[in-house]
Amino acid sequence: MRKIGLLLITILLISCGKNSSSDYVTLNGKLNATGVEKLLVQGKNFMKEISVNADGTFSDTLKVTDGVHAISNGTDRITLFLKNGYDLDLEFKGKTLMDGIKFSGNGSETNNFMENKRNFFMSDYANPKTYFNLEKDAYTAKLAEAKTLLKKYKDEATNLDSLINAMDARNDEMFFGYIESNYEKMHENAMRFAKGKVSPTFENYENFKGGKTSLSDLKGKYVYIDVWATWCAPCKAEIPYLKALEKEYHGKNIEFVSISVDKSEEYETWKQMVTKEELGGIQLFADANFESKFIVEYGINAIPRFILLDPNGNIVDADTERPSSPKLKEIFTELGI
Structure with missing residues (x-):
């Protein structure tokens, strides 16, 4: 009888262990960066801070809603797929999360697949x-x-x-x-619009600072053109990066030109936003929004759009990197700007 009782207790313990482990995710890892005290994990209706030890190690359990989550350290973040029952070990490839993670343990196949896809879409x-x-x-x-x-x-x-x-x-x-x-x-x-081809031109666009500006006025310098509008959320998201870029390259052999394709009834809104956001560079208002000759000739039907021209008015890249892309400065460096 005693043996049967012990057997039942053992079965219950094993059963409880299995049930409890399937109720949460376990995350273990060691950061290569120093000084990180916490990591934040966020998902659908879920948010939890994971404490990081002085040596960079961490271990925690999470009760999640199955799905894609983000693990972050401030602005440094990466996505992973969490499902209750997963037991994941995270091996970081560099000092930042965005350098990548190699996963092992239960749930690693799905997460390593996601990591491969992330690398693909960053290439x-x-x-x-x-x-x-x-x-x-x-x-x-x-x-x-x-x-x-x-x-x-x-x-x-x-x-x-x-x-x-x-x-x-x-x-x-x-x-x-x-x-x-x-x-x-x-x-x-x-x-x-291949590299080296002569760029379409714009003429006599209203300049926020007064007067009119044409592309020919900028000859002798590289020209980085931002085609945007006040109603465009992705355009506005680039504003802080563009302002920083214009400040960093101020006085160098490049002009930063922003061309608004707002409709005429949004003219005052454009002026107010340029003032409020303290936008630098050359701020221009296109003569006929998306129907402007310059816009039509470039075939622009979606914004923001960024164009880079050389000092002779020839195309360097008719659809170049955004201000938020680190690759843009690499291009400038290659051009000797």
């Missing part, structure tokens, strides 16, 4: 210009190369969570659908 494979700038045969080969790489990631993740699998399939369909349906038109534009 040139995710830049439509990578495909649009190529001639047909090279474009076809590059597209096949990208699809083969993504298939490899998928084949390696044999236990990929079904939610991520479904989301990933939709994302890939949308991404490649955009590339394939727009290649012909965008390739034609890429060739038309």
Whole structure:
């Protein structure tokens, strides 16, 4: 009887252990950076701070709603997929979270797959210009190369969570659908506005500081053009970066020109925003919003749009990096600005 009782207790303990472990996520890791005291994990209806020890190690349990979460240290953040029952060890590849993570333990396949996809979409494979700038045969080969790489990631993740699998399939369909349906038109534009080609021009656009300004007035300097509007949220998100950039390069061989494509009835709104935000550089108001000759000739139908021209008015890049992209300064450095 005593043996049966002990057996029942053992079974209950094992059972309780299994049930409890499936009720939460366990995260373990060691940061390579020093001085970090806490990490923040956020998801749907979930937020928790994880304490980090002086040596960079951390370990905690989380009761989550299954799904994509962010783990962050201030502005340094990366996404991962958490599901109750996961027991994950995080090996950080560098001193920041954004340098990447290698996962091991229960749930690692899905998270390593997500890490592979993150790297893919941070590479040139995710830049439509990578495909649009190529001639047909090279474009076809590059597209096949990208699809083969993504298939490899998928084949390696044999236990990929079904939610991520479904989301990933939709994302890939949308991404490649955009590339394939727009290649012909965008390739034609890429060739038309290739590096070294003469840029379309604008003439006598109203300058916020007074008078009129034409592109020809800026000859002799590189010109970084921001096409934007006061109602455009992504445009406004770039403002702090553009202001910092203009301040850093002030006095150098480059002019920063912002062209508003607001409609005429938003003219006062434009003036007020330039004043309120203390926008620097050359602030211009296009003569006919999206119907302006300069805008139409460049085929601009979505903003923000950034254009980089050389001192002779020739195109360096007709769809260049945003101010928030670290790559933009690399371009400036290569040009000797």
